[in-house]
Amino acid sequence: MKKYNKTAPEGSRDLLFEECIALSKTTEKIQKVLQKRNYNPVITPGFEFLDLFSLQGNMLHSEDMFKTIDNKGRILCARSDSTLPIARMVSSRLRGEQLPIRLYYSQPVYRIVPALSGRSNEVYQIGTELLGAEGKDADLEVLSAAIESVQSVLSGFRIEIGHSGFIKAFINRLNATPEQKQSITDACQSKNYSALTEILDGLEASEESLALRKVTRLFGGEEVFEKARKLCRGYDEKYALEYLEDLYGTLKKQNLHTNIIIDLGQVLKTDYYSGMVFSGYADGHGDAIITGGRYDRLMEAFDMPMGAAGFAVDVSAVTQIVLGGKTKSSKDNNAAPIRIALTKGRLEKDTVALFKQLDYNVDEIENKGRKLILKVSKGDRVFEIVLAKAPDVITYVENGVCDLGVVGKDTILENGTIFYELYDLGFGRCRFALASKVGEDFYAGYNIKTIATKYPVVARKFFESKNMDVKIIKIEGSVELAPLVGLADAIVDIVETGSTLKENGLEVIEEITPISARLISNIASLKLRKNEIEAFVDEIVGVLK
């Protein structure tokens, strides 16, 4: 039997020499900021009961946590987040302590990451919890500690602030079912503007739905407040907006506003948040390097209702940025052209046609030979085009080496979404369908059916939604072959014109979902290069409309 005693498991790694030094230095600098602000250190156990992380509102699913069984048969879980363990600790060891309680932690969290994604399942974090304090002063304390913490280690970064109640207020007033409201919340959270438009189009027209289309895109400097005010009607969103404006005004007086942008469309994944929320981005890392906000409802779950706010810095990410020397100011970063990952083949042709319609010079790409990185330009505006296979487009965008991507919805549904889906480009239209041999009754009988597909995730979700057990076999191409040679009863595949099915004696049993090309954006790029990306999207919208 093979012994795995000389390699680290996937997602884990050793840190050597300069990496250790950089990690310690980053930690020390942030610790200094927090200690000066009277935050006290705590360390929570490496393992907790899984029940702690299963509390309602926690964004982490139990399948993403490392679990083990204790000597009494109870399920334990490697620390997947530090806020819940600290809330548990405060509700027991620190019950009765004088409020507010100021704590900080510096410890790794462990989360199962998708295989071969290059992501790490061990992330060092430093964070704070301010418990038993509410109101503007408490929010300012947390926010300024967050800004100072990041400032102590990086120069080029942006922190965006929002309010969890702002978008919620508009959504609450919509004449929609709870399921539709949840889908709208999800679309706002992932900045999936095409999904949002689609759902809102299906609802009766109202001032709220009209306003929602606009407020979800409101982010930038303080001019955002003025634009938002015109769209507010209800008390809740007016309150959230005024609160945020007041907070921003105070940050400005303290000269802490230079790296702040306002994102009124900000909707965070967890339900805890009950007031101001923020996340921070830096060039060289595709995801947030800091997240935080107010979560007053959290301590209710521990029978100790009280105000709570805090943040967590991803020290592993910050250390990598520091080591990579990517602490350039935003101005320097903006000098490089926006890089777009483009799916080779059909979508490449359609995108080149779109660039032509927008009057870009596409000579390089039309005469590319075997070159994979090419330029398209119009006057001063230059884009660097990276030609890649569809799933790789997502990999390049997620990892932040490409700012934008053009990829089919089929690939997005199969590969997940740690990016923003900005626009439905309308071309590359086709659909996912379940198909089998003409005249066969797929649903007849009780035997488990075998499904061949290039899209196992899509197929699994489709049959799960039907509560149907099936055997799925992954096929790399020409999936239509599988039922013909007797490998499968049916296929889940893309159907465009329908001729491949027809010519092979197959037919659609059921349509699953429509597909078209989407413009996607890396999360950090959309924050750091907002104006350029928005200008490009506006150009596209102008011509495609």
Ligand code: PRP
């Ligand atoms: C896709 C899809 C179908 C075919 C459908 O295959 O997987 O096989 O196109 O198109 P139609 O409805 O217009 O006939 P693709 O050509 O991308 O190659 P593949 O079969 O190797 O995946």
